[in-house]
Amino acid sequence: MVSIREFQNMMHRIYFHNDSERGADRTYRWLKEEVDELGEAMQNADEKAVEDEFADVIAWLASLANVLKIDLEKATLSKYGNRCPKCGSSPCKCPFVIRKS
Amino acid sequence: MVSIREFQNMMHRIYFHNDSERGADRTYRWLKEEVDELGEAMQNADEKAVEDEFADVIAWLASLANVLKIDLEKATLSKYGNRCPKCGSSPCKCPFVIRKS
Numbered sequence: 001m002v003s004i005r006e007f008q009n010m011m012h013r014i015y016f017h018n019d020s021e022r023g024a025d026r027t028y029r030w031l032k033e034e035v036d037e038l039g040e041a042m043q044n045a046d047e048k049a050v051e052d053e054f055a056d057v058i059a060w061l062a063s064l065a066n067v068l069k070i071d072l073e074k075a076t077l078s079k080y081g082n083r084c085p086k087c088g089s090s091p092c093k094c095p096f097v098i099r100k101s
Numbered sequence: 102m103v104s105i106r107e108f109q110n111m112m113h114r115i116y117f118h119n120d121s122e123r124g125a126d127r128t129y130r131w132l133k134e135e136v137d138e139l140g141e142a143m144q145n146a147d148e149k150a151v152e153d154e155f156a157d158v159i160a161w162l163a164s165l166a167n168v169l170k171i172d173l174e175k176a177t178l179s180k181y182g183n184r185c186p187k188c189g190s191s192p193c194k195c196p197f198v199i200r201k202s
Contacts, residue, residue, distance in 0.1 A: 061162075080108075
């Protein structure tokens with residue numbers, strides 16, 4: 001088991017020297033590329049690649065949080081603390097929305 | 102502290118009835134929109150919005166993992182287990198790359 005905070009700290013130990021040099025905007029663009037690659041792996045129904053891309057997306061999200069000095073676990077639990085932030089319920093009782101827009 | 106697995110399970114309790122109904126492709130598109138919104142919040146230098154969008158990105162990543170029945174923590178630690186998966190070192194000793202492509 002690894003907490004979100006421990007994982008973010010692990011990414012800091014491994015990559016912060018590079019992430020801080022690359023900076024927020026370029027690290028963000030890399031995150032976007034990893035999300036695109038996750039979509040491609042899903043289209044190809046390549047289960048191992050899908051798992052690897054999930055790992056890459058959360059890794060780059062943690063790297064970006066490190067560059068921006070955001071506490072990812074705190075931000076996450078502040079919004080999603082055992083209930084839906086919109087309706088306040090678990091399970092969520094919001095009207096079901098298929099698409100965002 | 103919350104582990105990646107506990108967070109994914111929390112998202113399952115709150116949202117799986119909706120996420121499974123929406124399906125993988127549309128949940129993926131929602132994840133992409135959240136990543137776009139994170140970029141917009143960064144451009145606007147709105148710190149609270151940036152924190153909220155980090156929360157949304159990891160929440161939708163967990164929702165997508167639930168729909169695809171991927172164990173996000175296992176996938177993550179399989180690839181990033183205290184060292185860079187490419188060079189095997191921590192800190193990473195790979196040649197520094199500013200851009201992916």
